[in-house]
């Protein structure tokens with residue numbers, strides 16, 4: 362269609378990528394080759410939460426919805442970016458900061474909210490996994506109260522690195538608000554409101570899935 366442009370917000374899946382030490386580096390290896398079999402395929406080994414991915418409620422909440430049971434409407438819709446790019450190393454993003462960032466583009470019920478910290482500039486560096494800015498519990502409570510349908514962030518973890526009990530994951534996922542992590546390129550979206558799409562794979566009882574996240578502007 363005339364005038365529509367797709368902005369890719371997704372990190373590349375490859376062996377040398379940022380992944381928490383508890384998870385394996387993804388392995389992508391040739392399975393068949395054109396020379397031997399007439400057609401080429403690769404086999405993949407990785408956890409569901411590799412690269413740009415979405416967390417299903419069942420990632421933290423027992424008996425909650427798995428990724429194949431979440432309505433697809435959740436992963437597509439009207440989105441806003443909240444500019445929190447001045448929150449750097451180990452910064453805590455509080456409800457008051459979300460409210461301030463929201464003044465430019467108010468959050469409404471059913472919105473998709475993407476939190477831009479520009480932390481993705483440290484992708485593949487040690488600091489990326491250790492010292493990310495993260496949301497406080499009261500920031501999660503605020504987004505829950507706003508009845509947003511999906512929250513995304515350009516860090517590996519929406520929680521603060523010192524929050525060992527993952528309050529933000531627990532608050533949002535208990536309310537069936539999935540979380541997308543490891544987004545990238547949020548700074549290149551100039552529109553204040555746009556269409557966001559990030560469809561998960563239909564993994565039976567999956568706790569999450571890699572997604573191809575895009576903004577349509």
Ligand SMILES: [Zn+2]
Pocket residue numbers: 410414415416420542569
């Ligand atoms: Zn995850």
